[in-house]
Amino acid sequence: xxxxxxxxxxxxxxxxxxxxxxxxxxxxxxxxxxxxxxxxxxxxxxxxxxxxxxxxxxxxxxxxxxxxxxxxxxxxxxxxxxxxxxxxx
Numbered sequence: 001x002x003x004x005x006x007x008x009x010x011x012x013x014x015x016x017x018x019x020x021x022x023x024x025x026x027x028x029x030x031x032x033x034x035x036x037x038x039x040x041x042x043x044x045x046x047x048x049x050x051x052x053x054x055x056x057x058x059x060x061x062x063x064x065x066x067x068x069x070x071x072x073x074x075x076x077x078x079x080x081x082x083x084x085x086x087x088x089x
Contacts, residue, residue: 004070004073004074004077005073007073007077008037008073008076008077011076011077011080011081012034012076012080014080014084015030015080015083018083018084018087019087020087022083026083028056028057028060029060029079030076030079030080031057031060031061032057032060032061032063032064033064033072033075033076033079034076035061036061036064036067036069036072037069037072037073037075037076038069040069041062041064041065041066042058042061042062042065046058046059046062
């Protein structure tokens with residue numbers, strides 16, 4: 001397993017250990033970066049107008065279209081480190 005993948009998995013675990021649950025905007029960014037890192041570009045049809053949550057998730061993920069999985073992993077790791085630093089005060 002690559003070092004980047006190990007760091008990514010550690011960051012994904014660290015998110016669950018934050019002292020407070022992140023706000024919705026932060027959670028959406030974490031979701032989008034995680035999906036891009038693990039599955040690549042968003043696929044399938046954009047959810048319908050009445051599926052607010054699904055549509056927001058899809059749109060957030062689609063914002064990272066073209067970002068390589070390694071780039072997305074690094075962005076996720078960096079973002080989690082920011083969250084951990086902010087939580088530490």
